[in-house]
Amino acid sequence: MSSTRRRVEYEIVKRLVGPALMQVDHAQRRVKSLRKRAAKPAGPFGPPLESVRKLKELMTRHYLEGRYADGAVPVAWVTSGFPVEVLRPLGYHAVYPENHAALCGVQRVVPHLSEATEEVGYARDLCSYARTDIGSVMLQETPVGRLPKPDLLCCCTNICQTVLYWYRSLAAHFQVPLVLIDPPFVYGEAKPHHRQFVRDQLDELLVVAARVAKRRAPSMDEIVGVTKLAREGTRLWGECLAESRNKPAPWTGIDGFFHIAPIVTLRGTAECNAYYRQLRDELRHRVAQGIGGVREEKHRLLWDNLPIWFDVRGMSTLLAEHGFNFVCTSYTNAWAEAGSRIDPADPLGSAVFAYTDIILNQDLGKRFGTLARLAEEYSCDGAVLHSDRSCKPYSIGQLDLKQRLAKQLDIKVMVLEADHGDPRAYAVEQGHGRLTAFMESFS
Amino acid sequence: MTGAGAPVAIGVDVGSTTCKAVVVDRAGAILRHRVEPTHPRTEQQTTRILDELRLAVGCELPIGATGYGRKRVPGATKVLTEITCHARGAFSRVKRAVVLVDMGGQDTKIVRIGPGGDVADFAMNDKCAAGTGRFLEVILGRLQVPFDEVSAHVARARRSVPVSSTCTVFAESEVISLVAQGEELEGILRGLHESLAKRVAALAGVLPADARIVMSGGVALNAAMVDALGAALRREVSVLPDPQLVGALGAALSAS
Numbered sequence A: 001m002s003s004t005r006r007r008v009e010y011e012i013v014k015r016l017v018g019p020a021l022m023q024v025d026h027a028q029r030r031v032k033s034l035r036k037r038a039a040k041p042a043g044p045f046g047p048p049l050e051s052v053r054k055l056k057e058l059m060t061r062h063y064l065e066g067r068y069a070d071g072a073v074p075v076a077w078v079t080s081g082f083p084v085e086v087l088r089p090l091g092y093h094a095v096y097p098e099n100h101a102a103l104c105g106v107q108r109v110v111p112h113l114s115e116a117t118e119e120v121g122y123a124r125d126l127c128s129y130a131r132t133d134i135g136s137v138m139l140q141e142t143p144v145g146r147l148p149k150p151d152l153l154c155c156c157t158n159i160c161q162t163v164l165y166w167y168r169s170l171a172a173h174f175q176v177p178l179v180l181i182d183p184p185f186v187y188g189e190a191k192p193h194h195r196q197f198v199r200d201q202l203d204e205l206l207v208v209a210a211r212v213a214k215r216r217a218p219s220m221d222e223i224v225g226v227t228k229l230a231r232e233g234t235r236l237w238g239e240c241l242a243e244s245r246n247k248p249a250p251w252t253g254i255d256g257f258f259h260i261a262p263i264v265t266l267r268g269t270a271e272c273n274a275y276y277r278q279l280r281d282e283l284r285h286r287v288a289q290g291i292g293g294v295r296e297e298k299h300r301l302l303w304d305n306l307p308i309w310f311d312v313r314g315m316s317t318l319l320a321e322h323g324f325n326f327v328c329t330s331y332t333n334a335w336a337e338a339g340s341r342i343d344p345a346d347p348l349g350s351a352v353f354a355y356t357d358i359i360l361n362q363d364l365g366k367r368f369g370t371l372a373r374l375a376e377e378y379s380c381d382g383a384v385l386h387s388d389r390s391c392k393p394y395s396i397g398q399l400d401l402k403q404r405l406a407k408q409l410d411i412k413v414m415v416l417e418a419d420h421g422d423p424r425a426y427a428v429e430q431g432h433g434r435l436t437a438f439m440e441s442f443s
Numbered sequence B: 001m002t003g004a005g006a007p008v009a010i011g012v013d014v015g016s017t018t019c020k021a022v023v024v025d026r027a028g029a030i031l032r033h034r035v036e037p038t039h040p041r042t043e044q045q046t047t048r049i050l051d052e053l054r055l056a057v058g059c060e061l062p063i064g065a066t067g068y069g070r071k072r073v074p075g076a077t078k079v080l081t082e083i084t085c086h087a088r089g090a091f092s093r094v095k096r097a098v099v100l101v102d103m104g105g106q107d108t109k110i111v112r113i114g115p116g117g118d119v120a121d122f123a124m125n126d127k128c129a130a131g132t133g134r135f136l137e138v139i140l141g142r143l144q145v146p147f148d149e150v151s152a153h154v155a156r157a158r159r160s161v162p163v164s165s166t167c168t169v170f171a172e173s174e175v176i177s178l179v180a181q182g183e184e185l186e187g188i189l190r191g192l193h194e195s196l197a198k199r200v201a202a203l204a205g206v207l208p209a210d211a212r213i214v215m216s217g218g219v220a221l222n223a224a225m226v227d228a229l230g231a232a233l234r235r236e237v238s239v240l241p242d243p244q245l246v247g248a249l250g251a252a253l254s255a256s
């Protein structure tokens, strides 16, 4: 199929089909909600967020456009901590395999996809995100209909080394170039030569990304423009999270796990920012009205690490029934912090800082500092550290973190062993039993 | 109107291996108790036990439920986890800050109980039966040693035969090969207890220097295990009275 025809299809989907489908969906929901009357509190939760509809619309459109993107526009598969800002002016459609794997986790299709990966020899100890996406590629199965084939793979090891080997496998499979940004692990402060090392890689990325997209390298004005958007989006996301410093928190930490999707996948776009403006305003309105994410908030917890995607609903219900809410999570906070260091006046230089100094690329002392600060800022009286079987870099050191948090902040802390994506590595009944015992210990 | 000695509550602890029930008075004394192997249909089993106990005491009482089957105890007025109930049961006996080691059928719990009886912290074995009563049960079954004779066997051991694997499946095959090599049964049993105790000690982590250790759960009835645990923790370990009933006692006290 010619690239012109693909482009026409892509534009039709982007400009007409996507919005039209959303209008139909919107109308159907309106009819339903009129029947149901105004949003009522659902069980132990406060009334559902209105913005959820917009979130669904954004993400559905993103994946729908993705189906028609390859052959029409350049496509990059990108790790979550990658400086995506430089790809936007080149017209790339960015796919986030981690976000896709999280979606597979929520849909509980990870065991099926993962088994296909394990059958060809990948270890079950590998991160379930990697196993899920490799399985999805091999079986050509995905709950989103279809993922566009990449023209470029963009990997940044500021989150873990697993992504490097994962993306190498993808590069071998798709036979496309892989660009790597490899920030050195930061003990204390990154040294100038570390920063120069990352800067050189960013410069190289610009050249490769432009060549693959068959375009001229983006001008500094274009990069500044997208950087401004990314910074603004990050700030807005941070403002959404900060609303939970209020008592009661206007939403739950579990809501945050879902609403993080745009800042990860659409960072640097105007639609991402418009979405967070809407969400922030809604949260502010809820604060003014005294509406909580949990109907009766009695205790406020900090969550560390990725969510357990396949059990987020079950777990949040269990917590809410006992009057507990995860009012902040180090995971959702990471996206509010990293981008805040982006400076449009020096987009590439500041990107070095932003993408090197992220929580998973820092020593344990800094991680402790972040957790302690969050626990204080959000007035937490307890913390749950999710020891994630899949994500070793996030889980390492948690026993020390637990002791330090409990001792220095005088709060209750528990470590919960689970997995963010693979239900085969987690016994729900036992996990909920541990959480219940933890909650009982507050009384 | 209840006075001293009058029954005030029933506690039921539906564990993976045994189902325990107690009737307590206001002071926490156990007036009646039941211990039975857990039936697959726990709801029917607990209904029958509760009926029998109500009949015996001649009145309706509030019911506290705990253990894996706690959510299926008919008429329970208080449903709490084993961690909370074991802590309450243990504290009612010792009335001071202690570290409780509860070795039950399917899990081992370490609960740090504060000076006021609160749960300050806890740890449990995750996803694995090694280090639990089930582990001992499997190996003793394989060696055809009845549970109530095991301590006497260990006491007779002239030396300890190290059993390196604490995975139930691997330990079983390791023990079989040790027997085949002609190692004496008593020594193997001692080695087994030591390896199990080390696993529990690892779960307990670093304990405060002044920590007092108490033990509950069915495994606490095995004196050899208590000794091995004391050696592994380098602390004296005292066994709570009626160790198997501590969870049910805590459940009853919570309901009263």
Ligand code: SF4
Pocket (backbone or CB within 6 Å): A098, A127, A128, A129, A130, A159, A160, A161, A162, A163, A306, A360, A390, A391, A392, A393, A394
């Ligand atoms: S190991 Fe952790 S950081 Fe790496 S891809 Fe998996 S979840 Fe992400």
